[in-house]
Amino acid sequence: MISANLSAVFYLISGILFILALRGLSSPDTSRQGNYFGIAGMIIAIVVSFLSVENFSTSLAYVIIFLIIGGTIGAFIAFKIPMTAMPELVAGFHSLVGLAAVFVAIAAFLNPEAFNLGDLGNIKLASLIEMSIGAAVGAITFSGSIIAFLKLRGLMSGSPITFSGQHLLNLILGLGIFVLIFYLCKTQSENIFWTVIAISFLVGILLIIPIGGADMPVVISMLNSYSGWAAAGIGFTLENTALIITGALVGSSGAILSYIMCKAMNRSFVSVILGGFGADNSSGNTKEKKDQKPVKNGNAEDAAFLMKNASSVIIVPGYGMAVAQAQHALREMVDKLKKNDIKVTYAIHPVAGRMPGHMNVLLAEANVPYDEVFELEDINNDFANSDVAFVIGANDVTNPVAKTDPKSPIFGMPVLDVEKCKSVLFVKRSLSPGYAGIDNELFYKDNTLMLFADAKKMTEDIVKNLD
Amino acid sequence: MEIDPFIFRLSIFILSIFIGYYVVWSVTPSLHTPLMSVTNAISSVIIVGAIIAALAGSLENTFNSSSIFGLLAIVLAAVNIFGGFLVTQRMLQMYKKKKAKK
Numbered sequence: 001m002i003s004a005n006l007s008a009v010f011y012l013i014s015g016i017l018f019i020l021a022l023r024g025l026s027s028p029d030t031s032r033q034g035n036y037f038g039i040a041g042m043i044i045a046i047v048v049s050f051l052s053v054e055n056f057s058t059s060l061a062y063v064i065i066f067l068i069i070g071g072t073i074g075a076f077i078a079f080k081i082p083m084t085a086m087p088e089l090v091a092g093f094h095s096l097v098g099l100a101a102v103f104v105a106i107a108a109f110l111n112p113e114a115f116n117l118g119d120l121g122n123i124k125l126a127s128l129i130e131m132s133i134g135a136a137v138g139a140i141t142f143s144g145s146i147i148a149f150l151k152l153r154g155l156m157s158g159s160p161i162t163f164s165g166q167h168l169l170n171l172i173l174g175l176g177i178f179v180l181i182f183y184l185c186k187t188q189s190e191n192i193f194w195t196v197i198a199i200s201f202l203v204g205i206l207l208i209i210p211i212g213g214a215d216m217p218v219v220i221s222m223l224n225s226y227s228g229w230a231a232a233g234i235g236f237t238l239e240n241t242a243l244i245i246t247g248a249l250v251g252s253s254g255a256i257l258s259y260i261m262c263k264a265m266n267r268s269f270v271s272v273i274l275g276g277f278g279a280d281n282s283s284g285n286t287k288e289k290k291d292q293k294p295v296k297n298g299n300a301e302d303a304a305f306l307m308k309n310a311s312s313v314i315i316v317p318g319y320g321m322a323v324a325q326a327q328h329a330l331r332e333m334v335d336k337l338k339k340n341d342i343k344v345t346y347a348i349h350p351v352a353g354r355m356p357g358h359m360n361v362l363l364a365e366a367n368v369p370y371d372e373v374f375e376l377e378d379i380n381n382d383f384a385n386s387d388v389a390f391v392i393g394a395n396d397v398t399n400p401v402a403k404t405d406p407k408s409p410i411f412g413m414p415v416l417d418v419e420k421c422k423s424v425l426f427v428k429r430s431l432s433p434g435y436a437g438i439d440n441e442l443f444y445k446d447n448t449l450m451l452f453a454d455a456k457k458m459t460e461d462i463v464k465n466l467d
Numbered sequence: 468m469e470i471d472p473f474i475f476r477l478s479i480f481i482l483s484i485f486i487g488y489y490v491v492w493s494v495t496p497s498l499h500t501p502l503m504s505v506t507n508a509i510s511s512v513i514i515v516g517a518i519i520a521a522l523a524g525s526l527e528n529t530f531n532s533s534s535i536f537g538l539l540a541i542v543l544a545a546v547n548i549f550g551g552f553l554v555t556q557r558m559l560q561m562y563k564k565k566k567a568k569k
Contacts, residue, residue, distance in 0.1 A: 026493045106536045251487070
């Protein structure tokens with residue numbers, strides 16, 4: 001057993017290692033080293049937690065067994081999961097952090113002596129507040145992430161679920177949690193503690209169901225942030241520096257990602273949270289779509305011809321590429337083009353895909369060098385000087401309407417200036433509007449050739465035609 | 468008059484938010500997915516609370532309701548720790564291969 005001061009120092013070290021882990025992600029070269037720092041920090045924290053317990057009871061064996069069970073499941077998932085499923089994996093992991101926070105809070109509530117927080121029924125006031133906040137945020141993270149997981153996995157419709165009085169209900173429940181925590185502090189009642197947790201589970205569900213599929217990048221980032229705040233709440237309860245530091249880091253990281261995602265969609269955080277986006281717009285649009293404008297329809301042969309005669313091609317990937325798993329075929333196509341001395345780059349919109357950086361990971365998986373992949377602001381001026389834009393699975397992020405029509409729901413959203421290219425190849429399964437529920441003007445431009453097909457199949461056909 | 472230790476913890480918390488703010492802004496956008504998976508993994512450091520709770524069972528009473536919740540939390544957090552770090556590693560490895568090929 002080591003002294004409380006010594007273990008506090010070790011927890012501080014592991015907190016610092018976690019900071020270095022995030023710091024490493026500033027460039028791909030230092031990122032792997034960063035990950036090792038993170039692992040080292042975790043090992044230190046776990047070892048110290050074992051050493052800080054006064055007398056090992058027989059439960060030690062069980063602790064190790066449960067650790068191994070969890071670790072094996074985690075390792076199995078990590079190796080098996082396809083890269084296209086990263087968004088739902090991350091959502092699933094968030095739910096586990098949330099539930100773990102709830103369990104730790106319950107454990108601390110039921111046995112406060114183990115954590116030096118007072119006695120059962122007579123817990124220190126500050127600790128009681130901290131643990132109930134930690135438990136409430138953890139419970140919201142858990143049930144919210146489960147809903148996000150179900151939506152991303154397609155087990156639940158991605159369209160928003162709204163009903164009248166929804167926001168009022170959420171507000172009342174939210175205030176109810178605070179009132180209950182107040183009474184919990186007065187009465188130390190176990191039943192109130194359970195009620196707080198139950199209501200928080202409900203709030204988590206209600207918060208996420210009105211948010212549509214296209215807003216998932218914001219939701220995941222937000223839940224990421226929540227899981228951090230839950231950890232911090234528990235950290236205050238347990239008086240543990242490593243947990244407080246980590247909670248703050250994760251909390252601010254998720255908040256920044258949410259901010260970046262909102263900015264990329266030109267939407268306020270509040271409007272995303274209130275949800276309903278994509279539901280009301282799409283209904284109005286189906287009527288409008290009745291008068292079909294002419295589109296130019298092409299096939300793989302035309303596409304191959306166009307690209308072969310180009311000197312520069314910009315690829316614009318989106319969620320459709322992930323769904324069709326087309327990233328490997330795409331890379332093959334690009335290799336062929338490069339052999340013909342055609343310059344190929346990739347343009348990534350911040351909200352392409354279902355989570356921040358989703359497209360980058362898929363392209364990395366397909367062995368695309370990361371220095372050929374550019375973010376919106378770095379490549380947007382290049383479209384005007386390029387011959388072909390190959391849009392695969394993206395839609396709303398290329399819609400010129402965002403720049404021209406102040407009435408459009410996506411007006412003001414930064415978009416890729418795809419239409420400035422000499423010609424645009426648009427791989428899409430149908431003319432249906434994207435998640436924002438609005439028609440894309442790009443479909444009807446003279447220089448746009450629509451390639452109606454599954455993204456993967458079309459790309460493979462183009463590869464054949466490039467020979 | 469002595470300062471409440473809570474204030475020290477609050478100071479650590481606030482300063483860490485600032486550190487997080489500056490560190491995360493410097494993360495390159497192409498690594499935002501690994502950022503999420505690694506923050507996921509490190510937030511599972513909550514396992515330390517679970518371990519302390521699980522080990523707190525007395526000799527005659529290995530399992531009390533508190534230690535059972537501790538053990539359950541250990542499983543959840545362990546899934547996250549191993550899953551989170553390994554999947555991050557797997558992703559970051561993919562960013563390396565291309566560099567070597569170039």
